[in-house]
Each structure stands twice: as C-alpha cells, then as structure tokens.
Amino acid sequence: MKILAPTTPLDPARYGRVALILGGLSAERPISLKSGAAVLAALQRLGIDVTALDPAGHPGSALFEALNPQRFERAFLILHGRGGEDGQIQGALETLGLPYTGSGVLGSAIGMDKYRTKQIWIGAGLPTADFRLILDETALEQAIALGFPLMIKPAHEGSSLGMARANDPDELIAAWREAARLDAVVLAERWLTGAEYTCGILGEQALPLIRLETPNLFYDFEAKYQANSTSYHCPCGLPESLEAEYQALCLQAFRVVGGSGWGRVDFMLDEAGTPRLLEVNTIPGMTDHSLVPMAAQAAGIDFDSLCARILETSILETRLLETVSHG
Known part of the structure; x- marks a missing residue:
C-alpha cells in the first residue's frame, strides 16, 4: 500500500528555529555536504527557519555554544559517518536538551557498529551473513575458514568505504590492510550471490523496497554516488x-x-534465496543518488514532504520523552 503525503498545510512555526547539522569530519563529509545542501533547500522551500551548521567549523566547546537552545529549538541531523551516526552528536544534543531528528544515542552507536549490530541480530534470531571479526593478522585464518570469496569491510564506516572482495588469501591480506587503515575493527563476511535490496524506514512504516543492480563487483562507493550504470x-x-x-x-x-525516526536497512539474498541482513543506516544519504528519497517518491512522498516528515521525528521524540518523564 502506498504511503501518501499529508494533505494538511505545513505550519513552519511549529518547528521554530532549526539547526541543520551537516558536514563534519568523517570520511563521508563530501556526501553529508551534498545531502545537507539538498535538505537545506527543501526546508527553505517549506518556509522553515533553518540555519546550516558544520561542526568542522566549530571545534570543541564552540559547537555547544553554536547550538545554544536560546538560538535553536531543534536540530535536523544530516551528518554521515563517525561523529554523526555513532551517537556523538546525539549525546551532545541530549546534554543541551535540544530535540533532534532520527535515532537516539544508543540506536545510533549500535547502528554505526556493524559487528555489534550483527551480534544483536543473531541474538534476536534474525538472519545475517556469516562473518568473522578481524582485529589483527592472527584472525585471518578464521576468516579463511568461511570460504572464498569474502567481503571485507570496516566495522564503523559507511558509503561502502574500505570495502573490497577477496578471492584468495593474498587478496584477503591486502583487503584487510586497506580496511584497517580506516578502522581497527574489520569484518570478513561470506560473499552473497543473490539480489540486493534496501528498505527505507520512515516513522513506523517501511517504504517500498528497492532492488539494486550494478555492473561493478558490488554496490561500492562509485556505484552509489558516481556511476550512471547502477539500476534501481x-x-x-x-x-x-x-x-x-x-x-x-x-x-x-x-x-x-x-533505531527510530527514520533510516535504512540493507539486505541481500543468499544462494538459497534466504534474506541476509547486512547493515543499518541511521542517517541515510539525501543526495540525488540516494535511496530513501527514491523509495519515498515511489510511496507518493516528494522530497520536500520527506524532509518535513523527518523533521517531524524531532517533535515525536520530544513528546515521547515528555511522556516518559511525567508518567
């Protein structure tokens, strides 16, 4: 069933002054800036009183001063990667008492950690791709036991950064060393051969699934953000x-x-056709190549309405906290 955009007029005053937090210092900074520019334009078209704020320009305590609740009523988070999706900025906003969009501190921290995400999925009985943790070279033998080919990925990076396919022990060592340049925690995952899907989450609803096809070895950074050969x-x-x-x-x-508010879950099918969960994105991309806007469009939600709904999650989370606080 399609999810239709609200028909009632938007009241910009409902949201007050909004800090759009974008950029940051992670490896995904360029994507965050591009996502942020798109969201900023959308919120401005909606008449929202929004100001873009880049933590990279406000080191240390200067960020707290810039986000003073006397200046802003809430924050729209569009930071990708470390510092944005791992609970750090969420913790700062919690300290300031400033409502924000998307997942909270715990959901963000877990969602950014592919290893702990998989542990929780396994504990909950949910299907995920078989994997081994590689903390140092001595763990490579355990990865080899999974059987080749393998997918090698940093545990705390997004946008497919540092990911590579390894077809033999030599390629495994090279891929692990490259991934370890970005993250001390690396995963070796059994290679999946089935179709790849992504599911956008908006509030309590799942958006229509998107099936991804790329002529590349896998859905890598180039396929995500640069190629015109990727099919959706x-x-x-x-x-x-x-x-x-x-x-x-x-x-x-x-x-x-x-996870809460909005996000995305990626999965693939294995050779038997069983879905295998891959990872969670708690602040997905909002660029012209991004998947959540694409799925929202298929559900009857245009980009501006999508941004409004994401902004609304900051109000819903505030109400939830107030309910818990006052019983």
Missing part, C-alpha cells in the same frame, strides 16, 4: 506478500538495534 528497481519485482515479509523483517531489524 522500485517496484522491486517481488510478489507483494514476499515484499511485505521482507519489509517487516527490516522494520524488526531496525527496531531491535534501537
């Missing part, structure tokens, strides 16, 4: 009942790691 299929081509089943799985996967 929405409708995804699955029977309606099976798509609904996978949407429910992704909603559960998102919630069990503490």
